[in-house]
Amino acid sequence: MADATTLEDWLARLERQHPVAIDMGLERVTAVAARLGLKARALAGRVITVAGTNGKGSTVAMLDALAREHGWRSAAYTSPHLQRYNERLCFDGQEVDDASLIEAFEAVDAARLADEEVSLTYFEVGTLAALWLIARQQPDIALLEVGLGGRLDAVNVIDPDVAVVTTVAQDHAAFLGTHLETIGQEKAGIMRSERPAVLGSTALPASVRQHAESLAAPVFALGEHFGWHAAADGWQWHGEHATGEVLSLHGLPALSLPLDNAATALQALTLAGMSLEEPACQRAFGRAALAGRLQWQGPWCLDVGHNPHAAAYVATYLAQRPPRGRRFCLLGMLADKDAKGVIEALAPQVDAWVPVSLSGDRARDAEQLASFLKACDAQVLHCAASPDAGVRWLHANMDNGDEVLVCGSFWTVAEALATLEILGVMASPRSVS
Numbered sequence: 001m002a003d004a005t006t007l008e009d010w011l012a013r014l015e016r017q018h019p020v021a022i023d024m025g026l027e028r029v030t031a032v033a034a035r036l037g038l039k040a041r042a043l044a045g046r047v048i049t050v051a052g053t054n055g056k057g058s059t060v061a062m063l064d065a066l067a068r069e070h071g072w073r074s075a076a077y078t079s080p081h082l083q084r085y086n087e088r089l090c091f092d093g094q095e096v097d098d099a100s101l102i103e104a105f106e107a108v109d110a111a112r113l114a115d116e117e118v119s120l121t122y123f124e125v126g127t128l129a130a131l132w133l134i135a136r137q138q139p140d141i142a143l144l145e146v147g148l149g150g151r152l153d154a155v156n157v158i159d160p161d162v163a164v165v166t167t168v169a170q171d172h173a174a175f176l177g178t179h180l181e182t183i184g185q186e187k188a189g190i191m192r193s194e195r196p197a198v199l200g201s202t203a204l205p206a207s208v209r210q211h212a213e214s215l216a217a218p219v220f221a222l223g224e225h226f227g228w229h230a231a232a233d234g235w236q237w238h239g240e241h242a243t244g245e246v247l248s249l250h251g252l253p254a255l256s257l258p259l260d261n262a263a264t265a266l267q268a269l270t271l272a273g274m275s276l277e278e279p280a281c282q283r284a285f286g287r288a289a290l291a292g293r294l295q296w297q298g299p300w301c302l303d304v305g306h307n308p309h310a311a312a313y314v315a316t317y318l319a320q321r322p323p324r325g326r327r328f329c330l331l332g333m334l335a336d337k338d339a340k341g342v343i344e345a346l347a348p349q350v351d352a353w354v355p356v357s358l359s360g361d362r363a364r365d366a367e368q369l370a371s372f373l374k375a376c377d378a379q380v381l382h383c384a385a386s387p388d389a390g391v392r393w394l395h396a397n398m399d400n401g402d403e404v405l406v407c408g409s410f411w412t413v414a415e416a417l418a419t420l421e422i423l424g425v426m427a428s429p430r431s432v433s
Helices: 007-017 027-035 056-069 098-113 122-137 180-190 206-214 259-271 278-287 308-319 339-349 366-375 387-397 410-423
Strands: 046-051 074-077 089-091 141-145 162-165 197-199 219-221 227-231 234-240 246-252 295-297 300-302 327-331 352-355 403-407
Touching: 007 098, 007 122, 027 098, 027 122, 046 056, 046 180, 056 074, 056 141, 056 259, 056 278, 074 122, 089 122, 098 122, 162 180, 162 259, 180 206, 197 206, 197 259, 206 219, 227 259, 234 259, 246 259, 246 278, 295 410, 300 410, 308 339, 308 403, 327 339, 327 387, 327 410, 339 366, 339 403, 352 366, 352 387, 387 403, 387 410, 403 410
Parallel strands: 046 141, 046 162, 074 141, 162 197, 197 219, 300 403, 327 352, 327 403
Antiparallel strands: 074 089, 227 234, 234 246, 295 300
């Protein structure tokens, strides 16, 4: 791509080069991965792949913090990003630079054009570029977050040493369907024969465990083999070594990130060969954070949750933290998401709403959201043309003591964060940490 000289050029070109944005399947990406040499050697000392409807990002964030605190060199590949594409790949907690990404995109492009040309999606090129960079670095551990599903996701071109499934709920119905057993089977597709599978929820469909057992993959399930419970000094964890040895940690600091995911991260790292040290775990959880997940900017709480399952977790969190004034919700969602389910989950914790329009092919406008809200007898204060406009309207109209929940989409949170920075609303001590 001779005409692509900057990272922005490359990203714009990648968005246009494949006929559809999402094209499930591994045949094309596997062929290019082989040309890049990614199938010829190990990606890293250990690889953990994380799939699930919700909780993938927070699990990877805690895996990364724990690994680094124990002195392991880490690489973390996640998606999507909030404000910068570089967020998708971090080495030892630092975002990859533009020059490295451009070099990787060039390598992937050369490989896909070698011999018979292979067409790749934006996500597939990005994933192969990240894997190529990780392979060059050879970190102690690579943490890979599945983009969509599991079995047919581009990340699944790599064989993990440990596979993690966090949760299974309805989302991306156009690609994964609406039957939870089928969705669970797709997400369990990241598992490998005789390699540990960590089940990070007590409510997973039976198909997840069944798939693991069909592969003779040792199963480690939340509530059976590992778990957590509250304690006076924070929380405690118990788990199992691959040999069956019982492990425990005490005095772990309180988190806003889900403790199920924290416990899952500890179990996965144990199975990856890490000897957990209590002080290191305490330090890691003390600084673990994830942008856009219950992130506080002054009185604004931002969360990228966009399905009923994620919204229910946010509602439970907010119920424990009543505001001094009113609580508003700035809501922007894509047209293929369950707006009614999200609204119903959040409604008990919201006094009034500001729906906002999103742009793009899958956009849903504010008036459509307002119709869902009114059908639920919710108070609609204002319909805004964009998240930026909604943030500015609320900023001008909220009183001291009021709070705002911003949620419904990565697009909503990303634009709102940018506007809050322009308005000078700084990060709050209540941020996830």
